[in-house]
Amino acid sequence: MSTIQVDIVSAEGEIFSGTAEMAICPAIQGDVGVTPKHTPLLTKLRAGEVRVQNGGKDQETIFVTGGILEIQPNQVTVLADTAMRADDIDEAAAQEAKQRAEEAVANQQSNAEVGTAQAELAIAIARLRVLESYRKRKGAR
Amino acid sequence: MANAKEIRTQIKSIKNTQKITKAMEMVAASKMRKAQDRMAASRPYAEKMRNVIGHLADASSDFTHPYLAGGEDVKKVGIIVVATDRGLCGGLNINLFRKTLQFMQEQEKAGVEVELSVIGRKAGSFFRGVKANIVASKENLGDTPHLVDIIGAVKVMLDSFDNGDIDRLYMANNSFVNTMTQSPDVKQVLPVVPVTDEELPQHWDYLYEPAPAELLDGVLKRYVESQVYQAAVDNVACEMAARMVAMKAASDNAGNLIEDLQLVYNKARQAAITTELTEIVAGAAAV
Numbered sequence: 001m002s003t004i005q006v007d008i009v010s011a012e013g014e015i016f017s018g019t020a021e022m023a024i025c026p027a028i029q030g031d032v033g034v035t036p037k038h039t040p041l042l043t044k045l046r047a048g049e050v051r052v053q054n055g056g057k058d059q060e061t062i063f064v065t066g067g068i069l070e071i072q073p074n075q076v077t078v079l080a081d082t083a084m085r086a087d088d089i090d091e092a093a094a095q096e097a098k099q100r101a102e103e104a105v106a107n108q109q110s111n112a113e114v115g116t117a118q119a120e121l122a123i124a125i126a127r128l129r130v131l132e133s134y135r136k137r138k139g140a141r
Numbered sequence: 142m143a144n145a146k147e148i149r150t151q152i153k154s155i156k157n158t159q160k161i162t163k164a165m166e167m168v169a170a171s172k173m174r175k176a177q178d179r180m181a182a183s184r185p186y187a188e189k190m191r192n193v194i195g196h197l198a199d200a201s202s203d204f205t206h207p208y209l210a211g212g213e214d215v216k217k218v219g220i221i222v223v224a225t226d227r228g229l230c231g232g233l234n235i236n237l238f239r240k241t242l243q244f245m246q247e248q249e250k251a252g253v254e255v256e257l258s259v260i261g262r263k264a265g266s267f268f269r270g271v272k273a274n275i276v277a278s279k280e281n282l283g284d285t286p287h288l289v290d291i292i293g294a295v296k297v298m299l300d301s302f303d304n305g306d307i308d309r310l311y312m313a314n315n316s317f318v319n320t321m322t323q324s325p326d327v328k329q330v331l332p333v334v335p336v337t338d339e340e341l342p343q344h345w346d347y348l349y350e351p352a353p354a355e356l357l358d359g360v361l362k363r364y365v366e367s368q369v370y371q372a373a374v375d376n377v378a379c380e381m382a383a384r385m386v387a388m389k390a391a392s393d394n395a396g397n398l399i400e401d402l403q404l405v406y407n408k409a410r411q412a413a414i415t416t417e418l419t420e421i422v423a424g425a426a427a428v
Contacts, residue, residue, distance in 0.1 A: 007189060009186045011370075041350070042197065043349070068360055068363070079190055
């Protein structure tokens, strides 16, 4: 089966670089599955998971908090704001972050503060969801 | 011949200086390692970003963003200069400033006005000294530059680009080649220079999600910020490397000076002893 080059980078470093049969990315208007010879696409990413698949199985699951996705027929580039491998997500820390974000949303007065707090909450929830689905898939295998 | 005591104090003061330069060399060496790690970590992002934006400029889109096109009729250009806050790092800053000044003179000869946004105290004081037109400055970034600190200086330039005050935006910075070499360079940031990828067809365009106007605005702003941020991170690594090399040279130089002075001192001391002896012998002979 033909493969496509996938590069995932964040401002803190290169997370993944390799080939895949399919990459599933959380674009802002819904998840996109990218296979070789995809039409060029440029879009924003929301918080969620990027799944790099080989042989019909997930090879890498990477959590991103948002960013930019560029697709060329032979290449996928994920420019993530921050990214980490699903294996590295610390569940306790993620729960704590979610709780903190929830409190922040409840306590904020001004609109601007509510906005940032809600964005943080969305990221915290997405992180937990990624962890959960990642574990489920791992268990099923 | 200078007397022995004078030479002794001179040797002592050089030894003290040498201690300082040695300490600075070691501090710079350890900071450089950290700065290099940071630089290596954020480089892939900046490079990929540059690639994507290069593709974007190459795409034949119906929608043209001002950051991607234009810049033919140039009346005024902006330059973002990234330099260090502190001195004692050899010719690092001055090489960059010389290159920038040369570039500015070329622009002015062509009848193009220049305005500057300076990052780093040394850049501020130098360009204020040559009476350049400075519209924004940012100082005291520290050893770990943060994006939020840089955004202000970048935004001033982006705003005047948006308003049509400047037609081109350049960035002058040092790029880190290796510990011994840092190369100063003035690069065009806006409008974006297209990258032609031979594998791509002649006419193609992206699908944009959401609409191009909104998407490109965000993407291109982030592109400029990432390039300037990378320059600032590179600059710290350059600064530390240049300082380490400069301080090593200073310490070595101090060592040579001490050696030479020590010889002079020994000679002076020996001469004093000889004179004393001759005097004693002459005195004894007289008696």
